[in-house]
Amino acid sequence: MTILRTDGITMRFGGVVAVNNLQIEINEHEIVALIGPNGAGKTTAFNMITGVYTPTSGNVIYTDAAGNDVQITGKKPSAIAKLGIARTFQNIRLFKELSVYENVMIAKHLHLKSDFMSAALHLPHYNAEQRQAEAEVEELLKKVNLWDLREEKAFSLPYGQQRHLEIVRALATKPKLLLLDEPAAGMNPKETDELTEFISQIRDEYNLTIFMIEHHMDLVMGISDRIYVLDFGQTIASGTPLEIQNNERVIAAYLGVEEDA
Amino acid sequence: MANKKNLILTILLLIGCFALAWYVNFETDSYIRRVVNLCMVYAIIGLSMNLTNGFTGQFSLGQAGFMAIGAYVVGIFTVPVALRPAVFYAAPMNPLIADIYMPLWLALIVGGLLAALVAFLIGTPVLRLRGDYLAVATLGFSEIIRIVITNAQTITNGALGIKDIPPLNDVRYIFVFTAVIFIFITALINSSYGRAFKAIREDEIAAEAMGIDLFKHKCLAFMISAFFAGIGGGLYGALLGTVDPKNFLFTLTYNFLLIIVLGGMGSITGSMIGAVLVTAGLEFLRVFDEPLDLFGMAIPLFRPGFRMVIFSVLLMVLVLFWRHGIMGTREFTWDKFIAFCKNPFGFFGRKGARKA
Secondary structure, three states: OEEEEEEEEEEEEOOEEEEEEEEEEEEOOOEEEEEOOOOOOHHHHHHHHOOOOOOOEEEEEEEOOOOOEEEOOOOOHHHHHHHOEEEOOOOOOOOOOOEHHHHHHHOOHHHOOOOHHHHHOOOHHHHHHHHHHHHHHHHHHHHOOOHHHOOOEHHHOOHHHHHHHHHHHHHOOOOOEEEEEOOOOOOOHHHHHHHHHHHHHHHHHOOOEEEEEOOOHHHHHHHOOEEEEEEOOEEEEEEOHHHHHOOHHHHHHHHOOOOOO | OHHHHHHHHHHHHHHHHHHHHHHHHHHOOHHHHHHHHHHHHHHHHHHHHHHHHHHOOOOOOOHHHHHHHHHHHHHHHHOOHHHHHHHOOOOOOOHHHHOOOOOHHHHHHHHHHHHHHHHHHHHHHHOOOOHHHHHHHHHHHHHHHHHHHHHOHHHHOHHHOEOOOOOOOOHHHHHHHHHHHHHHHHHHHOOHHHHHHHHHHHOHHHHHHOOOOHHHHHHHHHHHHHHHHHHHHHHHHHHHOOEOHHHHOOHHHHHHHHHHHHHOOOOHHHHHHHHHHHHHHHHHHHHHHOOOEEOOEEOOOOOOOHHHHHHHHHHHHHHHHOOOOOOOOOOOOHHHHHHHHHOOOHHHHHHHHHHO
Protein backbone atom coordinates (compact mmCIF):
# COMPACT_ATOMS: atom_id res chain seq x y z
CA MET A 1 0.00 0.00 0.00
CA THR A 2 1.27 3.46 -0.84
CA ILE A 3 2.17 5.65 2.10
CA LEU A 4 3.56 8.66 0.26
CA ARG A 5 3.06 9.85 -3.27
CA THR A 6 4.36 12.99 -4.90
CA ASP A 7 2.35 14.15 -7.85
CA GLY A 8 4.77 15.96 -10.15
CA ILE A 9 6.20 18.35 -7.57
CA THR A 10 8.32 21.18 -8.95
CA MET A 11 10.37 23.70 -7.02
CA ARG A 12 11.61 26.87 -8.65
CA PHE A 13 13.90 29.38 -6.96
CA GLY A 14 13.69 32.39 -9.27
CA GLY A 15 14.93 31.08 -12.58
CA VAL A 16 16.50 27.95 -11.16
CA VAL A 17 14.44 24.78 -11.29
CA ALA A 18 15.75 22.82 -8.32
CA VAL A 19 13.37 19.90 -8.69
CA ASN A 20 11.33 19.31 -11.81
CA ASN A 21 8.16 17.24 -11.96
CA LEU A 22 9.23 14.69 -9.35
CA GLN A 23 7.10 11.55 -9.21
CA ILE A 24 7.77 9.33 -6.24
CA GLU A 25 5.74 6.54 -4.75
CA ILE A 26 6.71 4.88 -1.52
CA ASN A 27 4.97 1.78 -0.24
CA GLU A 28 4.53 0.87 3.38
CA HIS A 29 7.43 -0.89 5.08
CA GLU A 30 9.81 -0.18 2.20
CA ILE A 31 13.25 1.35 2.38
CA VAL A 32 13.58 3.71 -0.54
CA ALA A 33 16.72 5.66 -1.35
CA LEU A 34 17.07 8.91 -3.24
CA ILE A 35 20.49 9.33 -4.78
CA GLY A 36 22.15 11.69 -7.18
CA PRO A 37 25.17 13.96 -7.55
CA ASN A 38 25.57 17.06 -5.39
CA GLY A 39 23.08 19.79 -6.22
CA ALA A 40 20.67 17.37 -7.85
CA GLY A 41 17.78 18.59 -5.67
CA LYS A 42 17.55 15.72 -3.20
CA THR A 43 17.33 17.81 -0.05
CA THR A 44 14.92 20.20 -1.79
CA ALA A 45 12.67 17.21 -2.44
CA PHE A 46 12.83 16.33 1.27
CA ASN A 47 12.06 19.90 2.23
CA MET A 48 8.98 19.91 0.02
CA ILE A 49 7.71 16.68 1.57
CA THR A 50 8.25 17.90 5.14
CA GLY A 51 6.74 21.32 4.54
CA VAL A 52 9.87 23.46 4.80
CA TYR A 53 9.20 24.56 1.22
CA THR A 54 5.87 24.75 -0.55
CA PRO A 55 6.22 23.26 -4.02
CA THR A 56 5.80 25.72 -6.89
CA SER A 57 3.46 23.18 -8.44
CA GLY A 58 2.35 19.63 -7.81
CA ASN A 59 1.01 17.79 -4.79
CA VAL A 60 2.27 15.61 -1.98
CA ILE A 61 -0.18 12.99 -0.82
CA TYR A 62 0.29 11.04 2.40
CA THR A 63 -1.75 8.11 3.64
CA ASP A 64 -2.31 8.59 7.36
CA ALA A 65 -2.68 5.99 10.10
CA ALA A 66 -6.41 5.64 9.45
CA GLY A 67 -5.76 4.92 5.78
CA ASN A 68 -7.04 8.23 4.44
CA ASP A 69 -5.17 10.09 1.73
CA VAL A 70 -4.18 13.51 3.02
CA GLN A 71 -2.93 16.39 0.90
CA ILE A 72 0.07 17.69 2.81
CA THR A 73 1.29 20.14 0.19
CA GLY A 74 2.15 23.44 1.83
CA LYS A 75 1.17 22.38 5.35
CA LYS A 76 3.30 23.59 8.24
CA PRO A 77 6.22 21.30 9.11
CA SER A 78 4.80 20.87 12.60
CA ALA A 79 1.44 19.73 11.22
CA ILE A 80 3.18 17.25 8.92
CA ALA A 81 5.23 15.90 11.83
CA LYS A 82 1.99 15.34 13.75
CA LEU A 83 0.64 13.27 10.87
CA GLY A 84 3.54 10.85 11.28
CA ILE A 85 6.39 12.01 9.08
CA ALA A 86 9.66 12.56 10.94
CA ARG A 87 13.01 13.56 9.52
CA THR A 88 16.68 14.08 10.25
CA PHE A 89 18.89 16.73 8.71
CA GLN A 90 21.93 16.65 6.45
CA ASN A 91 23.91 18.91 8.78
CA ILE A 92 22.88 17.63 12.20
CA ARG A 93 20.31 19.85 13.86
CA LEU A 94 20.20 18.77 17.46
CA PHE A 95 19.18 21.10 20.28
CA LYS A 96 22.84 21.60 21.04
CA GLU A 97 22.77 23.21 24.47
CA LEU A 98 20.16 20.84 25.84
CA SER A 99 20.83 17.45 27.34
CA VAL A 100 20.55 14.23 25.35
CA TYR A 101 17.50 13.32 27.41
CA GLU A 102 15.76 16.65 26.81
CA ASN A 103 16.43 16.36 23.08
CA VAL A 104 14.39 13.18 22.91
CA MET A 105 11.75 14.34 25.40
CA ILE A 106 11.06 17.39 23.22
CA ALA A 107 9.99 15.07 20.42
CA LYS A 108 7.29 13.73 22.77
CA HIS A 109 5.70 17.17 23.06
CA LEU A 110 3.57 16.75 19.94
CA HIS A 111 1.70 13.84 21.52
CA LEU A 112 0.89 15.80 24.68
CA LYS A 113 -2.86 15.85 25.26
CA SER A 114 -2.87 17.94 28.44
CA ASP A 115 -3.55 21.61 27.94
CA PHE A 116 -1.07 24.31 28.82
CA MET A 117 -2.31 25.08 32.33
CA SER A 118 -2.39 21.48 33.51
CA ALA A 119 1.14 21.05 32.19
CA ALA A 120 2.41 24.18 33.90
CA LEU A 121 0.75 23.19 37.18
CA HIS A 122 1.85 19.54 36.85
CA LEU A 123 -1.66 18.20 37.42
CA PRO A 124 -2.00 14.41 37.87
CA HIS A 125 -3.18 13.57 34.34
CA TYR A 126 -0.27 15.55 32.88
CA ASN A 127 2.16 13.74 35.18
CA ALA A 128 0.76 10.38 34.10
CA GLU A 129 1.31 11.32 30.45
CA GLN A 130 4.83 12.42 31.22
CA ARG A 131 5.70 9.19 33.02
CA GLN A 132 4.56 7.28 29.95
CA ALA A 133 6.71 9.50 27.71
CA GLU A 134 9.69 9.14 30.04
CA ALA A 135 9.45 5.36 29.90
CA GLU A 136 9.41 5.42 26.09
CA VAL A 137 12.36 7.80 25.94
CA GLU A 138 14.32 5.61 28.33
CA GLU A 139 13.71 2.59 26.13
CA LEU A 140 14.79 4.47 22.99
CA LEU A 141 17.94 5.85 24.56
CA LYS A 142 18.93 2.43 25.91
CA LYS A 143 18.56 1.02 22.43
CA VAL A 144 21.29 3.31 21.09
CA ASN A 145 23.45 3.11 24.23
CA LEU A 146 22.90 6.75 25.04
CA TRP A 147 21.09 6.19 28.33
CA ASP A 148 24.27 6.58 30.39
CA LEU A 149 25.05 9.80 28.57
CA ARG A 150 21.58 11.27 29.00
CA GLU A 151 22.74 14.21 31.14
CA GLU A 152 25.41 15.28 28.65
CA LYS A 153 24.77 18.22 26.38
CA ALA A 154 23.99 17.11 22.84
CA PHE A 155 26.90 18.96 21.23
CA SER A 156 29.43 17.21 23.48
CA LEU A 157 28.67 13.79 21.97
CA PRO A 158 30.97 12.28 19.35
CA TYR A 159 29.78 12.74 15.77
CA GLY A 160 28.47 9.22 15.23
CA GLN A 161 26.43 9.32 18.43
CA GLN A 162 24.98 12.69 17.43
CA ARG A 163 23.71 11.05 14.23
CA HIS A 164 22.16 8.24 16.25
CA LEU A 165 20.63 10.72 18.67
CA GLU A 166 19.04 12.60 15.80
CA ILE A 167 17.48 9.40 14.47
CA VAL A 168 16.24 8.44 17.93
CA ARG A 169 14.77 11.90 18.40
CA ALA A 170 12.87 11.47 15.13
CA LEU A 171 11.70 8.01 16.28
CA ALA A 172 10.36 9.48 19.51
CA THR A 173 7.68 11.31 17.51
CA LYS A 174 6.35 7.82 16.65
CA PRO A 175 6.46 8.30 12.90
CA LYS A 176 5.09 6.03 10.23
CA LEU A 177 7.44 7.44 7.64
CA LEU A 178 11.01 8.36 8.50
CA LEU A 179 13.05 10.60 6.22
CA LEU A 180 16.81 10.35 6.69
CA ASP A 181 18.95 13.00 5.00
CA GLU A 182 22.42 11.50 4.54
CA PRO A 183 22.45 9.50 7.78
CA ALA A 184 25.94 8.12 7.09
CA ALA A 185 27.59 11.39 6.07
CA GLY A 186 31.03 11.62 7.62
CA MET A 187 31.00 8.07 8.96
CA ASN A 188 33.78 5.55 8.49
CA PRO A 189 33.04 2.14 6.91
CA LYS A 190 32.63 0.40 10.26
CA GLU A 191 30.18 3.01 11.51
CA THR A 192 28.33 2.85 8.20
CA ASP A 193 27.90 -0.91 8.59
CA GLU A 194 26.53 -0.45 12.08
CA LEU A 195 24.15 2.21 10.80
CA THR A 196 22.92 -0.05 7.99
CA GLU A 197 22.17 -2.70 10.59
CA PHE A 198 20.46 -0.13 12.82
CA ILE A 199 18.23 1.22 10.04
CA SER A 200 16.86 -2.15 9.02
CA GLN A 201 16.44 -3.05 12.67
CA ILE A 202 14.30 0.00 13.49
CA ARG A 203 12.32 -0.50 10.30
CA ASP A 204 11.21 -3.92 11.50
CA GLU A 205 10.84 -3.06 15.14
CA TYR A 206 8.74 0.09 14.73
CA ASN A 207 7.09 -0.96 11.48
CA LEU A 208 8.48 2.06 9.67
CA THR A 209 8.76 3.13 6.11
CA ILE A 210 12.10 4.73 5.40
CA PHE A 211 12.97 7.21 2.70
CA MET A 212 16.58 8.30 2.69
CA ILE A 213 19.12 10.37 0.84
CA GLU A 214 22.52 8.76 0.88
CA HIS A 215 25.86 8.85 -0.90
CA HIS A 216 27.41 5.71 0.60
CA MET A 217 26.65 3.17 -2.10
CA ASP A 218 27.31 0.17 0.20
CA LEU A 219 24.55 1.37 2.45
CA VAL A 220 22.17 2.27 -0.37
CA MET A 221 22.67 -0.94 -2.32
CA GLY A 222 22.69 -3.02 0.86
CA ILE A 223 19.30 -2.17 2.31
CA SER A 224 17.20 -0.29 -0.22
CA ASP A 225 14.22 -1.98 -1.76
CA ARG A 226 14.04 0.64 -4.47
CA ILE A 227 16.09 3.62 -5.58
CA TYR A 228 15.28 6.91 -7.28
CA VAL A 229 18.09 8.76 -9.04
CA LEU A 230 17.95 12.53 -9.43
CA ASP A 231 20.18 14.68 -11.60
CA PHE A 232 19.70 18.42 -12.18
CA GLY A 233 16.22 18.17 -10.68
CA GLN A 234 15.11 15.42 -13.08
CA THR A 235 14.39 11.84 -12.18
CA ILE A 236 16.72 9.95 -14.48
CA ALA A 237 16.09 6.45 -13.23
CA SER A 238 14.24 4.38 -10.68
CA GLY A 239 14.17 0.73 -9.81
CA THR A 240 15.80 -1.98 -7.71
CA PRO A 241 19.46 -1.62 -6.70
CA LEU A 242 20.50 -4.09 -9.39
CA GLU A 243 18.68 -2.19 -12.13
CA ILE A 244 20.20 1.09 -11.00
CA GLN A 245 23.73 -0.32 -10.95
CA ASN A 246 23.44 -1.27 -14.58
CA ASN A 247 21.61 1.82 -15.77
CA GLU A 248 23.68 3.74 -18.31
CA ARG A 249 22.19 7.14 -17.55
CA VAL A 250 23.00 6.72 -13.87
CA ILE A 251 26.57 5.74 -14.67
CA ALA A 252 26.81 8.73 -17.00
CA ALA A 253 25.48 11.11 -14.37
CA TYR A 254 27.93 9.87 -11.75
CA LEU A 255 31.03 9.29 -13.86
CA GLY A 256 30.45 11.57 -16.85
CA VAL A 257 30.42 10.43 -20.47
CA GLU A 258 33.30 10.53 -22.89
CA GLU A 259 32.90 13.15 -25.61
CA ASP A 260 33.04 10.72 -28.49
CA ALA A 261 31.05 7.97 -26.87
CA MET B 1 14.46 10.23 48.19
CA ALA B 2 16.84 12.93 46.99
CA ASN B 3 13.90 14.75 45.41
CA LYS B 4 12.02 14.75 48.69
CA LYS B 5 15.03 16.21 50.49
CA ASN B 6 15.33 18.99 47.90
CA LEU B 7 11.64 19.76 48.13
CA ILE B 8 11.84 20.05 51.92
CA LEU B 9 14.89 22.30 51.62
CA THR B 10 13.08 24.52 49.10
CA ILE B 11 10.01 24.81 51.30
CA LEU B 12 12.24 25.65 54.27
CA LEU B 13 13.98 28.30 52.19
CA LEU B 14 10.65 29.83 51.18
CA ILE B 15 9.47 29.87 54.80
CA GLY B 16 12.79 31.40 55.79
CA CYS B 17 12.41 34.09 53.12
CA PHE B 18 8.88 34.81 54.25
CA ALA B 19 10.08 35.17 57.84
CA LEU B 20 12.77 37.51 56.55
CA ALA B 21 10.13 39.50 54.66
CA TRP B 22 8.15 39.70 57.91
CA TYR B 23 11.23 40.92 59.75
CA VAL B 24 12.04 43.50 57.06
CA ASN B 25 8.46 44.69 57.11
CA PHE B 26 8.36 45.49 60.82
CA GLU B 27 11.90 45.92 62.02
CA THR B 28 13.66 47.99 59.36
CA ASP B 29 13.34 51.55 58.11
CA SER B 30 11.43 52.61 55.04
CA TYR B 31 14.61 52.92 52.93
CA ILE B 32 15.52 49.25 53.35
CA ARG B 33 11.91 48.23 52.82
CA ARG B 34 11.83 50.19 49.60
CA VAL B 35 15.02 48.58 48.26
CA VAL B 36 13.77 45.09 49.14
CA ASN B 37 10.39 45.76 47.51
CA LEU B 38 12.01 47.09 44.38
CA CYS B 39 14.31 44.03 44.22
CA MET B 40 11.29 41.73 44.24
CA VAL B 41 9.32 43.72 41.67
CA TYR B 42 12.36 43.82 39.38
CA ALA B 43 12.78 40.09 39.90
CA ILE B 44 9.21 39.48 38.72
CA ILE B 45 9.71 41.54 35.59
CA GLY B 46 13.17 40.07 35.00
CA LEU B 47 11.64 36.57 35.20
CA SER B 48 8.90 37.51 32.76
CA MET B 49 11.43 38.93 30.30
CA ASN B 50 13.65 35.88 30.65
CA LEU B 51 10.77 33.70 29.52
CA THR B 52 10.71 35.22 26.04
CA ASN B 53 14.31 36.35 25.71
CA GLY B 54 16.17 33.68 27.64
CA PHE B 55 14.09 30.53 27.30
CA THR B 56 12.23 30.96 24.02
CA GLY B 57 15.11 32.88 22.42
CA GLN B 58 12.90 35.65 21.04
CA PHE B 59 14.65 38.97 21.52
CA SER B 60 11.77 41.15 22.65
CA LEU B 61 12.12 44.65 24.09
CA GLY B 62 8.49 45.40 24.87
CA GLN B 63 8.56 44.94 28.62
CA ALA B 64 8.10 48.64 29.49
CA GLY B 65 4.89 48.78 27.48
CA PHE B 66 3.39 45.74 29.21
CA MET B 67 4.43 47.14 32.59
CA ALA B 68 2.70 50.41 31.73
CA ILE B 69 -0.56 48.56 31.03
CA GLY B 70 -0.42 46.79 34.38
CA ALA B 71 0.57 49.93 36.24
CA TYR B 72 -2.20 51.99 34.67
CA VAL B 73 -4.88 49.42 35.44
CA VAL B 74 -3.77 49.58 39.06
CA GLY B 75 -3.65 53.37 38.88
CA ILE B 76 -7.08 53.78 37.34
CA PHE B 77 -9.01 51.30 39.46
CA THR B 78 -7.44 51.43 42.91
CA VAL B 79 -7.62 55.19 43.51
CA PRO B 80 -10.57 55.69 45.90
CA VAL B 81 -13.60 56.97 44.00
CA ALA B 82 -13.86 60.04 46.26
CA LEU B 83 -10.35 61.18 45.37
CA ARG B 84 -10.76 60.80 41.63
CA PRO B 85 -12.15 64.27 40.77
CA ALA B 86 -9.08 65.77 42.43
CA VAL B 87 -6.72 63.51 40.49
CA PHE B 88 -8.46 64.04 37.16
CA TYR B 89 -8.68 67.81 37.56
CA ALA B 90 -7.74 68.72 33.97
CA ALA B 91 -10.34 66.53 32.29
CA PRO B 92 -12.90 64.51 34.24
CA MET B 93 -12.65 60.73 34.17
CA ASN B 94 -14.72 58.85 31.65
CA PRO B 95 -18.05 58.14 33.43
CA LEU B 96 -17.97 54.50 32.33
CA ILE B 97 -15.06 53.73 34.61
CA ALA B 98 -15.32 56.59 37.09
CA ASP B 99 -17.18 54.52 39.67
CA ILE B 100 -15.41 51.21 39.29
CA TYR B 101 -13.17 50.41 42.21
CA MET B 102 -11.04 47.27 42.53
CA PRO B 103 -8.90 45.98 45.35
CA LEU B 104 -5.21 45.86 44.48
CA TRP B 105 -4.97 42.10 43.92
CA LEU B 106 -7.85 42.16 41.45
CA ALA B 107 -6.44 45.18 39.62
CA LEU B 108 -3.08 43.39 39.33
CA ILE B 109 -4.67 40.35 37.74
CA VAL B 110 -6.86 42.44 35.41
CA GLY B 111 -3.76 44.43 34.43
CA GLY B 112 -1.87 41.21 33.72
CA LEU B 113 -4.71 39.84 31.61
CA LEU B 114 -5.00 43.06 29.66
CA ALA B 115 -1.24 43.06 29.01
CA ALA B 116 -1.49 39.45 27.81
CA LEU B 117 -4.35 40.40 25.48
CA VAL B 118 -2.31 43.26 24.03
CA ALA B 119 0.64 40.86 23.68
CA PHE B 120 -1.58 38.51 21.70
CA LEU B 121 -2.65 41.32 19.36
CA ILE B 122 0.92 42.54 18.91
CA GLY B 123 2.34 39.05 18.69
CA THR B 124 0.24 38.01 15.72
CA PRO B 125 2.13 40.22 13.26
CA VAL B 126 5.37 40.72 15.18
CA LEU B 127 6.34 37.17 16.13
CA ARG B 128 6.90 36.29 12.50
CA LEU B 129 10.04 38.39 12.72
CA ARG B 130 13.35 37.14 14.04
CA GLY B 131 16.34 38.51 15.89
CA ASP B 132 16.98 42.24 15.61
CA TYR B 133 13.81 42.87 13.62
CA LEU B 134 11.70 41.47 16.42
CA ALA B 135 13.57 43.65 18.93
CA VAL B 136 12.91 46.80 16.94
CA ALA B 137 9.25 45.95 16.35
CA THR B 138 8.54 45.17 20.02
CA LEU B 139 10.39 48.32 21.07
CA GLY B 140 8.17 50.28 18.70
CA PHE B 141 4.99 48.73 20.07
CA SER B 142 6.06 49.45 23.62
CA GLU B 143 6.39 53.13 22.69
CA ILE B 144 3.00 53.04 20.94
CA ILE B 145 1.39 51.74 24.13
CA ARG B 146 2.97 54.60 26.06
CA ILE B 147 1.82 57.19 23.56
CA VAL B 148 -1.72 55.84 23.50
CA ILE B 149 -1.74 56.07 27.28
CA THR B 150 -0.46 59.65 27.15
CA ASN B 151 -3.28 60.65 24.81
CA ALA B 152 -6.19 58.84 26.44
CA GLN B 153 -6.73 61.77 28.78
CA THR B 154 -10.13 60.82 30.23
CA ILE B 155 -9.00 57.30 31.09
CA THR B 156 -5.39 57.72 32.09
CA ASN B 157 -5.21 61.42 32.95
CA GLY B 158 -2.72 61.81 30.09
CA ALA B 159 0.66 63.35 30.71
CA LEU B 160 -0.33 64.38 34.23
CA GLY B 161 -0.21 60.82 35.44
CA ILE B 162 -2.30 59.36 38.24
CA LYS B 163 -1.46 60.28 41.81
CA ASP B 164 -2.89 59.13 45.12
CA ILE B 165 -2.69 55.42 44.43
CA PRO B 166 -3.00 53.86 47.88
CA PRO B 167 0.67 53.20 48.63
CA LEU B 168 1.75 49.59 48.94
CA ASN B 169 4.61 49.17 51.29
CA ASP B 170 3.93 45.74 52.71
CA VAL B 171 6.96 43.57 51.99
CA ARG B 172 4.99 40.38 52.67
CA TYR B 173 2.36 41.22 50.05
CA ILE B 174 4.94 41.65 47.29
CA PHE B 175 6.85 38.63 48.55
CA VAL B 176 3.83 36.37 48.13
CA PHE B 177 3.40 37.54 44.53
CA THR B 178 7.10 37.06 43.79
CA ALA B 179 7.17 33.59 45.31
CA VAL B 180 4.04 32.42 43.46
CA ILE B 181 5.33 33.74 40.13
CA PHE B 182 8.75 32.22 40.73
CA ILE B 183 7.23 28.81 41.49
CA PHE B 184 4.88 29.00 38.51
CA ILE B 185 7.63 29.88 36.05
CA THR B 186 9.92 27.18 37.46
CA ALA B 187 7.14 24.60 37.07
CA LEU B 188 6.37 25.85 33.56
CA ILE B 189 9.98 25.64 32.42
CA ASN B 190 10.25 22.10 33.77
CA SER B 191 7.13 21.00 31.91
CA SER B 192 6.75 19.78 28.36
CA TYR B 193 5.90 23.31 27.24
CA GLY B 194 9.07 24.66 28.83
CA ARG B 195 11.11 22.12 26.88
CA ALA B 196 9.31 23.15 23.70
CA PHE B 197 10.24 26.79 24.37
CA LYS B 198 13.88 25.82 24.80
CA ALA B 199 13.76 23.77 21.62
CA ILE B 200 12.62 26.87 19.72
CA ARG B 201 15.53 28.81 21.18
CA GLU B 202 18.02 26.13 20.15
CA ASP B 203 16.88 25.47 16.60
CA GLU B 204 13.62 26.68 15.09
CA ILE B 205 13.77 24.43 12.05
CA ALA B 206 14.43 21.29 14.06
CA ALA B 207 11.76 22.25 16.61
CA GLU B 208 9.24 22.62 13.83
CA ALA B 209 10.23 19.28 12.33
CA MET B 210 9.60 17.72 15.75
CA GLY B 211 6.00 18.89 15.60
CA ILE B 212 6.26 22.08 17.67
CA ASP B 213 4.01 24.76 16.23
CA LEU B 214 6.40 27.73 16.27
CA PHE B 215 3.84 30.49 16.14
CA LYS B 216 1.57 29.02 18.80
CA HIS B 217 4.40 28.45 21.25
CA LYS B 218 6.08 31.80 20.65
CA CYS B 219 2.76 33.54 21.14
CA LEU B 220 2.13 31.58 24.33
CA ALA B 221 5.51 32.53 25.78
CA PHE B 222 5.00 36.14 24.74
CA MET B 223 1.57 36.30 26.41
CA ILE B 224 2.70 34.71 29.67
CA SER B 225 5.65 37.07 29.72
CA ALA B 226 3.33 40.05 29.20
CA PHE B 227 0.96 38.77 31.88
CA PHE B 228 3.68 38.73 34.53
CA ALA B 229 5.17 41.99 33.26
CA GLY B 230 1.70 43.50 33.73
CA ILE B 231 1.51 42.22 37.30
CA GLY B 232 5.06 43.45 37.95
CA GLY B 233 4.19 46.83 36.45
CA GLY B 234 1.09 47.03 38.63
CA LEU B 235 3.14 46.35 41.75
CA TYR B 236 5.68 48.92 40.56
CA GLY B 237 2.93 51.53 40.20
CA ALA B 238 1.49 50.69 43.61
CA LEU B 239 4.97 50.89 45.12
CA LEU B 240 5.59 54.34 43.70
CA GLY B 241 2.09 55.53 44.57
CA THR B 242 1.88 57.29 41.24
CA VAL B 243 2.01 56.38 37.57
CA ASP B 244 3.22 58.68 34.86
CA PRO B 245 3.84 57.95 31.15
CA LYS B 246 7.44 59.10 31.54
CA ASN B 247 8.09 56.23 33.96
CA PHE B 248 7.62 53.78 31.13
CA LEU B 249 10.03 55.08 28.53
CA PHE B 250 11.77 52.35 26.57
CA THR B 251 14.89 52.90 28.68
CA LEU B 252 13.08 51.13 31.51
CA THR B 253 13.21 47.92 29.49
CA TYR B 254 16.99 48.04 29.50
CA ASN B 255 17.06 47.71 33.30
CA PHE B 256 15.49 44.30 32.90
CA LEU B 257 17.62 43.39 29.93
CA LEU B 258 20.56 44.16 32.17
CA ILE B 259 19.16 41.95 34.92
CA ILE B 260 18.68 38.93 32.69
CA VAL B 261 22.00 39.31 30.89
CA LEU B 262 23.79 39.69 34.21
CA GLY B 263 21.97 36.78 35.83
CA GLY B 264 22.11 34.56 32.77
CA MET B 265 19.75 34.34 29.82
CA GLY B 266 17.75 31.20 30.39
CA SER B 267 18.23 30.84 34.13
CA ILE B 268 15.37 31.47 36.57
CA THR B 269 17.57 31.67 39.63
CA GLY B 270 19.95 33.81 37.59
CA SER B 271 17.20 36.39 37.04
CA MET B 272 16.55 36.51 40.78
CA ILE B 273 20.25 37.02 41.51
CA GLY B 274 20.52 39.59 38.72
CA ALA B 275 17.55 41.56 40.03
CA VAL B 276 19.01 41.72 43.54
CA LEU B 277 22.48 42.62 42.28
CA VAL B 278 21.31 45.40 39.98
CA THR B 279 18.78 46.93 42.36
CA ALA B 280 20.63 46.55 45.65
CA GLY B 281 24.04 46.95 44.02
CA LEU B 282 23.15 50.37 42.69
CA GLU B 283 22.11 51.37 46.21
CA PHE B 284 25.29 50.09 47.82
CA LEU B 285 27.36 52.03 45.33
CA ARG B 286 25.86 55.25 46.66
CA VAL B 287 28.98 55.81 48.78
CA PHE B 288 30.64 56.90 45.54
CA ASP B 289 28.10 59.67 45.17
CA GLU B 290 29.01 61.18 48.53
CA PRO B 291 31.91 63.63 48.71
CA LEU B 292 34.95 61.92 50.18
CA ASP B 293 37.73 63.55 52.16
CA LEU B 294 40.95 61.61 52.44
CA PHE B 295 43.78 63.05 54.58
CA GLY B 296 42.11 66.44 54.43
CA MET B 297 41.94 66.40 50.63
CA ALA B 298 38.68 66.21 48.75
CA ILE B 299 38.88 63.37 46.18
CA PRO B 300 37.57 65.06 43.05
CA LEU B 301 35.83 62.06 41.47
CA PHE B 302 33.39 61.44 44.31
CA ARG B 303 30.36 63.39 43.26
CA PRO B 304 26.73 62.57 42.38
CA GLY B 305 26.61 60.27 39.37
CA PHE B 306 30.00 58.66 39.92
CA ARG B 307 28.40 55.38 41.05
CA MET B 308 26.95 54.99 37.55
CA VAL B 309 30.48 55.14 36.14
CA ILE B 310 31.66 52.46 38.56
CA PHE B 311 28.59 50.38 37.81
CA SER B 312 29.16 50.61 34.06
CA VAL B 313 32.79 49.55 34.43
CA LEU B 314 31.77 46.58 36.58
CA LEU B 315 29.23 45.61 33.96
CA MET B 316 31.71 45.80 31.14
CA VAL B 317 34.16 43.64 33.08
CA LEU B 318 31.42 41.13 33.70
CA VAL B 319 30.27 40.99 30.10
CA LEU B 320 33.84 40.75 28.80
CA PHE B 321 34.98 37.95 31.07
CA TRP B 322 31.73 36.23 31.96
CA ARG B 323 29.78 36.41 28.79
CA HIS B 324 26.97 34.07 29.77
CA GLY B 325 26.19 35.99 32.94
CA ILE B 326 26.48 34.68 36.44
CA MET B 327 24.44 31.52 35.99
CA GLY B 328 24.49 31.03 32.21
CA THR B 329 21.64 28.63 31.50
CA ARG B 330 22.36 26.70 34.69
CA GLU B 331 20.13 26.76 37.72
CA PHE B 332 20.80 26.79 41.41
CA THR B 333 20.29 23.27 42.75
CA TRP B 334 20.58 21.98 46.27
CA ASP B 335 22.89 19.17 45.21
CA LYS B 336 25.40 21.60 43.74
CA PHE B 337 24.99 23.91 46.72
CA ILE B 338 25.74 21.10 49.17
CA ALA B 339 28.74 20.02 47.10
CA PHE B 340 29.93 23.61 47.17
CA CYS B 341 29.52 23.90 50.94
CA LYS B 342 31.42 20.67 51.54
CA ASN B 343 34.34 21.66 49.37
CA PRO B 344 34.21 25.30 48.27
CA PHE B 345 37.65 25.28 46.67
CA GLY B 346 37.37 22.00 44.84
CA PHE B 347 33.88 22.79 43.50
CA PHE B 348 34.82 24.56 40.28
CA GLY B 349 37.85 22.36 39.61
CA ARG B 350 35.91 19.15 40.06
CA LYS B 351 33.32 20.14 37.51
CA GLY B 352 36.00 20.93 34.96
CA ALA B 353 37.61 17.56 35.60
CA ARG B 354 34.36 15.76 34.99
CA LYS B 355 33.95 17.44 31.64
CA ALA B 356 37.42 16.46 30.46
